[in-house]
Amino acid sequence: MHWRIAPQIQARRMIDRKPLYLMTPALAWLTAFMVAPCLMILALAFFQRGIYGGIDYTFTLENIALVFDPLYANIFLKSAFIAGLSATIAVVIGYAAAFAITAAPAKRQAMLLFFAVLPFWSNYLVRTYAWIVMLNREGLIAGAAQWLGYDGELPKMLYTETAVVIGLVYNYLPFVILACYAPLSRLNPEIAEASRDLGGNGWTTFRRVILPMTVPGIATGFVFVFVLSIGNFVTPALLGGGQFQMIGNLVYAQFLTANDWPFGAALSMFLIAIMMGLLTLQTYASERASGARREE
Amino acid sequence: MRSIANPRLMLMILSAVFAFLYIPISVLFALSFNEGGLPTAWTGFSVKWYGALFRNSDIMGAALNTLVVAVISTALATILGTLLAVGVEIRRRKGRFLETIIFAPMIIPDIVLAIALLSFFSLLNVTLGLHTVILSHVVFNLAFVCSVVRSRLKTFDWSVVEASTDLGAPMVVTLWRVVLPVMMPAVIAGALLAFTLSLDEFIIAFFTAGAGRDSITLPMQIFAMIRFGVTPEINALAAIVMTLSVVILALSQRLNRGGLPGQ
Amino acid sequence: MTQPLLTIRNVRKNFGSVKAIDGIDLDIHENEFFALLGASGSGKTTLLRMLAGFELPDDGEVILDGKDVSQVPPNHRPVNLMFQSYALFPNMSVARNIAYGLEMEKLPKAEIRSRVDEILEVIQLSHLANRKPDQLSGGQRQRVALARALVKRPRLLLLDEPLGALDKKLRGEMQLELKRIQNEFGITFIIVTHDQEEALVMADRVAILKDGRLLQSGTPQEIYEHPESRFAADFIGVMNFFPVTQESGHLRAQDGSTITANTPLESAARGVAAVRPERLHIGGNDRDNSISGTVSAIAYHGLDLQVHLKTPASPDPVLIRLTADVAERAPIGVGDSLTVHWAAKDTRVFAV
Numbered sequence: 047m048h049w050r051i052a053p054q055i056q057a058r059r060m061i062d063r064k065p066l067y068l069m070t071p072a073l074a075w076l077t078a079f080m081v082a083p084c085l086m087i088l089a090l091a092f093f094q095r096g097i098y099g100g101i102d103y104t105f106t107l108e109n110i111a112l113v114f115d116p117l118y119a120n121i122f123l124k125s126a127f128i129a130g131l132s133a134t135i136a137v138v139i140g141y142a143a144a145f146a147i148t149a150a151p152a153k154r155q156a157m158l159l160f161f162a163v164l165p166f167w168s169n170y171l172v173r174t175y176a177w178i179v180m181l182n183r184e185g186l187i188a189g190a191a192q193w194l195g196y197d198g199e200l201p202k203m204l205y206t207e208t209a210v211v212i213g214l215v216y217n218y219l220p221f222v223i224l225a226c227y228a229p230l231s232r233l234n235p236e237i238a239e240a241s242r243d244l245g246g247n248g249w250t251t252f253r254r255v256i257l258p259m260t261v262p263g264i265a266t267g268f269v270f271v272f273v274l275s276i277g278n279f280v281t282p283a284l285l286g287g288g289q290f291q292m293i294g295n296l297v298y299a300q301f302l303t304a305n306d307w308p309f310g311a312a313l314s315m316f317l318i319a320i321m322m323g324l325l326t327l328q329t330y331a332s333e334r335a336s337g338a339r340r341e342e
Numbered sequence: 343m344r345s346i347a348n349p350r351l352m353l354m355i356l357s358a359v360f361a362f363l364y365i366p367i368s369v370l371f372a373l374s375f376n377e378g379g380l381p382t383a384w385t386g387f388s389v390k391w392y393g394a395l396f397r398n399s400d401i402m403g404a405a406l407n408t409l410v411v412a413v414i415s416t417a418l419a420t421i422l423g424t425l426l427a428v429g430v431e432i433r434r435r436k437g438r439f440l441e442t443i444i445f446a447p448m449i450i451p452d453i454v455l456a457i458a459l460l461s462f463f464s465l466l467n468v469t470l471g472l473h474t475v476i477l478s479h480v481v482f483n484l485a486f487v488c489s490v491v492r493s494r495l496k497t498f499d500w501s502v503v504e505a506s507t508d509l510g511a512p513m514v515v516t517l518w519r520v521v522l523p524v525m526m527p528a529v530i531a532g533a534l535l536a537f538t539l540s541l542d543e544f545i546i547a548f549f550t551a552g553a554g555r556d557s558i559t560l561p562m563q564i565f566a567m568i569r570f571g572v573t574p575e576i577n578a579l580a581a582i583v584m585t586l587s588v589v590i591l592a593l594s595q596r597l598n599r600g601g602l603p604g605q
Numbered sequence: 606m607t608q609p610l611l612t613i614r615n616v617r618k619n620f621g622s623v624k625a626i627d628g629i630d631l632d633i634h635e636n637e638f639f640a641l642l643g644a645s646g647s648g649k650t651t652l653l654r655m656l657a658g659f660e661l662p663d664d665g666e667v668i669l670d671g672k673d674v675s676q677v678p679p680n681h682r683p684v685n686l687m688f689q690s691y692a693l694f695p696n697m698s699v700a701r702n703i704a705y706g707l708e709m710e711k712l713p714k715a716e717i718r719s720r721v722d723e724i725l726e727v728i729q730l731s732h733l734a735n736r737k738p739d740q741l742s743g744g745q746r747q748r749v750a751l752a753r754a755l756v757k758r759p760r761l762l763l764l765d766e767p768l769g770a771l772d773k774k775l776r777g778e779m780q781l782e783l784k785r786i787q788n789e790f791g792i793t794f795i796i797v798t799h800d801q802e803e804a805l806v807m808a809d810r811v812a813i814l815k816d817g818r819l820l821q822s823g824t825p826q827e828i829y830e831h832p833e834s835r836f837a838a839d840f841i842g843v844m845n846f847f848p849v850t851q852e853s854g855h856l857r858a859q860d861g862s863t864i865t866a867n868t869p870l871e872s873a874a875r876g877v878a879a880v881r882p883e884r885l886h887i888g889g890n891d892r893d894n895s896i897s898g899t900v901s902a903i904a905y906h907g908l909d910l911q912v913h914l915k916t917p918a919s920p921d922p923v924l925i926r927l928t929a930d931v932a933e934r935a936p937i938g939v940g941d942s943l944t945v946h947w948a949a950k951d952t953r954v955f956a957v
Contacts, residue, residue, distance in 0.1 A: 066429065067429075068425045068426070068428050068429030068432070069425065069426050069429035069430060069433075071421075071422050071425060071426075072422040072423060072425060072426035072429075072484055072488070073426070073443065075422055075480060075481065075484065076443055076444070076446075076447070076481065076484070076485075077443075079459065079462075079477055079478060079480070079481045080443075080446065080447055080450075080455065080458075080481050081443065082462065083455075083458035083459050083461065083462035084450075084454070084455075084458050086458065086461055086462055086465065087454070087457065087458045087461060090461060139359060139362075142355045142359070143355060143356065143359040145347070145352075145355075146347070146352040146353075146355040146356045146359075147356070149347035149349075149352045150352070150356075158356070161360065162359070162360075162363065164588060164592075165363050165364070165367060167538070167587050167588050167591040167592075168367070168542075168583070168584040168587050168588055169541075169542045169561065169564070169580070169583045169584055169587060170542065170544065171542075171544055171561055171564050171565055171568065172370070172564065172580040172583055172584050173366070173367070173584075174568075175370070175564070175568050175576070175580060176366035176367055176369065176370050176580070177366055178568065178572070179366070179369055179370060179373065179381050179577075180365075180366050180369065182381065184380065184381065185381050186369055186381050189381060189383075216362070216363075216366070219359075219362075219363065220363070223359075248347075248348075273449075273451065274451065277451035277452070277453050277454065278453075279453060279545075280544065280545065280565070283569070284565075284568055284569065294453050297453055297454075297457060298453065301457050301460060301461075301549070302549075307461060310457060311457070311461070314451075314453070314454045314457055314458075317451055317453070317454055318450075318451075318454060321449070321451065325449070499690055499692060499695075501688045501689075501690050501692040502692045502693070502694055502695075504659055504679070504686075504688070504692065505686075505688055505692035505693075505694070505753075506694070506705070507659075507678075507679045507680045508657060508658075508659075508679050508680070508685055508686045508754075509680075509685065509705055509706035509709055509753070509754075509757065510680045510681075510706055510709030510710060510757070511680060511705075511709050512680060515709070519694075519705075520694055520696070523696040524694075524695060524696055
């Protein structure tokens with residue numbers, strides 16, 4: 047009702063009747079160094095590549111078409127596969143971990159969550175590097191196998207797709223745990239008890255009641271890992287050893303080695319498109335889940 | 343969830359996950375003190391790699407560059423982000439467009455922002471260097487500061503502003519004595535978050551720093567070291583960098599009990 | 606009669622198309638404990654905020670001590686507001702919170718200290734002077750908020766739902782405490798509340814607001830005994846209503862019985878007759894003002910017994926309040942038939 051929210055707004059507006067002045071510097075900064083560059087990239091995707099690199103300002107759809115060229119489309123599919131696999135594994139592990147944390151005594155949950163997130167705060171490169179040490183031929187896993195008496199030939203671990211997936215899961219797992227913990231911890235424990243009371247066993251209760259109500263967390267976790275993985279170029283570069291390319295590496299190459307900026311721009315447009323599509327899906331998933339909750 | 347959880351299974355899950363999360367990190371720390379420097383054999387405790395690190399002028403130069411970038415971009419982002427947060431929270435109408443612009447720097451893939459800025463600077467014929475890294479870092483830093491401060495302002499009881507006025511204070515006094523002190527923990531927490539993000543940021547710096555050796559930041563140096571020849575010094579460097587970010591962020595978290603964005 | 610401390614004259618305020626205040630006139634006297642009573646959306650809080658200076662009236666005057674203050678900003682009015690959320694400064698101790706308003710008056714440090722100490726004594730929180738607000742209980746916070754406003758010795762102290770956040774028992778204690786403090790300081794209090802019981806207990810005079818208009822003002826007793834509208838009768842206390850039609854000067858209830866009142870139903874054929882539950886007596890008098898029915902429920906309240914009577918005379922059950930000793934002498938059970946009567950002087954009639 048209008049007159050009841052009025053006092054709060056009045057109080058805020060007393061500070062400054064023109065809040066726009068406060069926002070102007072930051073918005074100007076974002077416009078200059080984010081909006082403008084991104085719009086430029088958008089435009090760039092529709093220009094031709096110059097003969098000696100650089101840009102020829104002639105309109106073309108070639109770059110967009112090139113994205114669908116089998117060679118590049120395959121890289122897209124491959125990246126999507128790796129990202130999807132990593133996101134799936136991260137969500138399964140992360141959800142289990144979050145569930146286990148919510149099952150812990152209330153006073154210990156904050157501490158467990160803190161330590162689950164702690165690695166996320168450290169340097170990404172360093173965390174990725176740690177897996178080089180683990181997976182190296184002279185690395186820790188090899189060393190451990192040897193120490194256990196295994197002296198046969200170990201399969202190659204570093205510089206494989208598996209290594210890339212491990213690296214991505216490792217780096218983004220803490221976020222997934224957080225994302226899944228949020229809806230799990232908000233669940234009213236009496237809901238699970240009510241389901242049991244009505245005759246559902248533990249598994250049924252989980253599948254029919256808890257899982258549907260925590261879909262938003264799962265969706266957030268999945269989208270986050272997928273989006274960050276598909277555009278990632280650090281992990282494939284370090285743990286994949288340049289053996290195979292993902293979109294991130296392709297974009298990187300267009301700008302820093304192949305010098306085909308318009309094509310690089312077109313590739314990043316698709317990256318953004320995929321991201322926005324997924325975010326929309328995620329919003330939809332959360333809205334549906336919260337709708338379901340209201341109906342109950 | 344306790345009513346349907348099997349305690350033994352839960353314990354197993356937690357142990358496995360924490361082992362997965364912490365073994366690689368712990369190995370790095372242990373290795374940084376390993377005399378021989380190799381992961382395969384423990385040859386004795388030593389801090390010699392830390393010594394070597396501080397004598398390596400490339401690394402020290404990069405560290406200094408990173409510090410310059412982080413300090414300046416954090417200072418700028420803190421001012422801009424705080425003003426933005428206050429402005430947005432005061433505003434009556436919440437524009438979807440405005441929210442998107444403010445939120446975008448936090449979710450836009452690094453690589454996209456990086457190449458966009460690179461093209462932008464190149465086409466405007468801006469010489470690349472530390473200054474362009476700073477300009478770029480402010481973009482996402484201000485978004486994070488803004489988000490931390492906003493979460494604080496959301497729980498802020500705006501009637502204290504009225505209370506202060508009612509007790510006779512002019513608006514300047516109210517801002518200085520009531521609003522700022524209440525916001526301060528969040529502002530500092532946001533600044534600390536921005537500082538670590540800037541310290542650790544690699545991709546955008548990699549694209550916007552240019553080719554010169556004198557604008558290499560620490561993450562760029564680490565990337566190069568991992569990629570082109572691992573020396574044991576990097577373990578020591580990794581241990582320091584990791585500890586630094588964790589300590590600063592834990593501090594930030596403590597100051598701002600409301601939690602970091604995304605949490 | 607002396608000049609009123611505060612005169613509100615034909616004040617109006619719109620928020621968009623909503624008439625928050627729709628022409629209110631009110632006089633409030635020195636040293637009065639005055640209550641603005643109304644449901645949410647009645648305009649009571651807007652009126653209070655207008656007195657504090659946070660809302661400016663679109664029209665009309667607010668006259669304090671003979672001067673029109675309606676356009677004076679809040680920090681220049683000798684009026685203080687105790688906020689519903691208390692609005693204590695979370696970054697300052699109890700003592701600093703209380704001293705804040707005095708510091709704004711640029712009083713000497715020694716005087717500030719002695720006045721803060723003095724008021725801490727009054728609210729009995731001297732031992733918590735250095736605590737921060739988040740270390741206090743709800744009741745303690747409420748008293749700090751009161752002290753912070755009171756210490757400035759305003760001409761007028763405004764209290765916005767001051768007891769709303771407290772639990773029921775504490776609320777009872779604080780009602781008496783507020784009255785004691787008001788007496789001690791001799792400051793005029795205006796309190797906003799939606800709780801009619803609170804208004805009746807505390808206030809010297811009450812104003813009932815509805816849809817931005819003043820329905821009735823007067824002492825609690827006047828309003829309770831002589832409500833001027835059906836709304837006021839229903840809003841204050843408990844009331845039984847009997848729909849009536851007027852035929853040649855007589856009021857006839859739905860069951861055909863006759864109801865008499867000292868005041869006639871003016872210029873309308875239909876209306877309601879209203880009687881307070883405690884005015885109903887058991888037993889018929891074979892004449893007017895007599896209603897029969899079946900007991901549908903009995904609620905025990907300690908001191909008294911509330912009997913619900915289903916009767917053709919009213920769509921809702923009629924409520925009868927019997928003191929414990931009356932109930933003991935003539936035990937009543939659910940399902941019993943019962944007749945009650947009342948005196949003509951206790952009937953109020955309203956047009957519908």
